[in-house]
Amino acid sequence: MENSTKNILVAPLNWGLGHATRCIPIIRALEINGYTPIIASDGIALQLLEKEFPHLQTLKLPSYEIEYAKNGGDFKWKLIKNSPKMIDAIFTEKKVVKKWIKEYNLHGIISDNRLGVYSKKIPSVFITHQLNVLSGKTTWISSKLHQHFIKKFAECWVPDIERLPNLTGKLGHLKKNKLNLQYIGPLSRLEKKELPIQYDLMVILSGPEPQRTYLEQKLKKEVHHFGGKVIFIKGVVEPEQKIETEEHVTYYNFMTSEEIETAFNESAMVLCRSGYTTVMDLAKLGKKAFFIPTPGQFEQEYLAKRFKRNGQAPYAKQDDFMIEDLKDVKLYQGLPKLEKQIHWKQLLILFEGE
Template sequence: MKKRILVAPLNWGLGHATRCIPIINALIANNFEPVIASDGVALKLLRKEFPSLSSIELPSYNVTYAKKGKHFKLKLLKDSPKLLKAIKAEKKAIDYILDNNNIAGIISDNRLGVRSKKVVSVFITHQLNVLSGNTTWLSTKVHQKIIKKFNECWVPDTEGDINLSGKLGHSTHFEISTKYIGPLSRFTKTNTVIKNDLMVLLSGPEPQRTLLEKKLFLELKNFSGKVLFVKGLMENEQTIQVIGNITIYNYMTSTLLEKSLNESAVVISRSGYTTVMDLAKLNKKAFFIPTPGQFEQEYLAKRLTELLLVPSCNQDAFTLAKLDKVNTYKGLKAFDFEVDFKELFSLF
C-alpha cells in the first residue's frame, strides 16, 4: 500500500494552496498517496486541480483584512481569539483524521494546528521571521515557537545570498531542522508568442481583493493594449467576459493560467511570496501592488524594487502612468535549483 500523506495549506488567498501543487505532484510521482485538507477557496482550488484525490474540509480560520491598511494589525489582534479557537478545532480535527484515514505523515503549509506526535509532521513556510512593524520580535518569537513543535521546517527558497525571500526566510536564530527546498512553482516557462500586453492577476482575502479590482478597472479604462484580467474568484463555474480590450476571467485552473502568463508581456499583481516564485520561474516583467498593511508583501515589493527587478507602489498611489517604469527594471529570473523530492520525502 502507498503511504498516505496529508497535505494541508492555509486558506489565506490562493498562494499557500497553489504552491502545494508541485508538492502534491511530487508525492504522486514518488509513489505516495496525497490527501488534501483545507477549507474555503484553497480547498475548492485543489479539488479542481486534483479531482481524483481524497480531500477533507478543515475548520476555517475566518480571518479577513481591514479595509484600511493601517488597521491591519489591530484587526488581526481582534481576530486572535477566533484564530486560537480555529487552531484548537484544527488539532481536534487532525486527531480524528489520523484515527480514521491511515495517514503516515503531515505536510502543513502555515496551518498552525495541523500536526501530531503520532506521525512525522512538516511545516512549510517562507516566514522564519514574521514582520509586523514594531512587534516583529514578538510575532517572530511566537511563530518560531509553533514551528518547533513540528519535526522539520521546509523553506521554499534558496539558502544562499541570492534568494527571493530576503530576511523573511533566513534566520540566524532558529533551532529546528530546516531544509531549503528551492522556490516552488506549479508553472513551466515556454517560449511562446506574446498575446497580451498586460495581465492582471488578483488574489487574497477580502475586502482588499475587491478594492484593488475596482481601482484597476478604473485605471485600465484608458489602456490601449490588450488586457487579460483574472479576478481570482474561485466560483463553481468559470466565466469569461469581454469589455472592449479587456478579457475578464473569474478564475483560471493551473494549465490555462500557465499558458496565459507565458503569453503576457507584463503582469500586475500582489507581491505575495507564491506569486513572486511563479513569476520568477516564468522570467516575467511585473508591477507589484502589495496588500495594504501586510508587512510581508510590503517588504517583498520594496526589496524587489530596490534590487531593480520589479517596480511597485501602494494601492492608493497606483496610476496607469506608473506602468511606464516596468521596462526600466530587469524583471524576475528563475534559479537553477533542483529539488531532490525522493530525499525530502524519505522523512516519511
C-alpha cells in the same frame, strides 16, 4: 506495508489562494513518488484544490476566520481582535488531526502555515517562507511565536534558497536558529513555455477580501487607459468559469493551473500583488512585473520594497497606482532566476519510516 497505501495529509492555510496553489506541485510530487495525498483545508483554498485534483479525497478543517481590515492600517488590530477565533481553530485542528491519523491511516503531514496540523506520532512538515513574521513594532514577538510553533514540526521546508540571490530576504532567513530547516527551492505549479506574446499586460488578482475587490474596482478603471491587449484574472473561485470582453480587455473570474500557465507565458508583463506565491511563479517564468502590495500586509510591502531596491521590479501603493506607472517596468531587470531543482525523493524519505 505497501507504498501505495502511504497516505499523506496536505493542509494549506486558506488565506488568499497562494498557500493552496503552492501546494499543487507538492501534491503532484507525492503522487509521482507513490504516495496518496489527502487534502485538508477550508473555503476557497479547498475549492481550488478540489477543482485541481477531483480524484483525491478532501477533508474540511476549521476556518481561521482571518478577516482583512477595510483600511490597511487596521490590519494588525483586526488580526489581534480575531486571534481568539484563530487559537480556537488551531486547537480544533489538533483534535481533528489526531482522529484522522487513525481514521485515514496517515503516514505523514505537510502543513502549509496551519499551526495546529501536526503530530508527534507521525512525521510532520511545516512549510513557510516567513521565519520572521513582520508586524511593525511587534515583529520580534510575532516572529518568536511563529518559530515556537515551527519547532513542534519534524522539519520546516522553506520554499527559497539559502544563499544570495534569494527571493525572501529577511523573511525566510534567520541569523541563528534551532529549527530543522530545509531550503527546498521555490515552489511553482507553472512551467516556462516559449509561446508567442498575445497580451501586452496580464493582471492577476489574489488575496483575501475586501482588499481584492477594492483593487479589482480600481484596476478595471485604470486598464481602460492602457494602450494594448489585457488579460485580467480576478481570482474569484466560482463553480463556473466566466469570460467577458470589453474593448481591449478580456476578464476571467478564475483559471485552472493549465490556463494560468498559458496566460503567464503569453503575456509581456504582469501586474499583481507581491504575495510570495506569485513572486515564485514570476521568477520561474522569467516575467517582468509591477507590484501593488496588499495594504497593511507587512510581508508584501517588504518584498515589494526589496525588489525595487534591488532593481528587480517597481511597485506602487494601492491608492497611488496609475496605469502610466507601468512604463517603469522596462527599467528593471526582473526577479532573480533561481536554478534549483527540488529533490523530492530526498525530501520525501522523511515519510518512509514505518
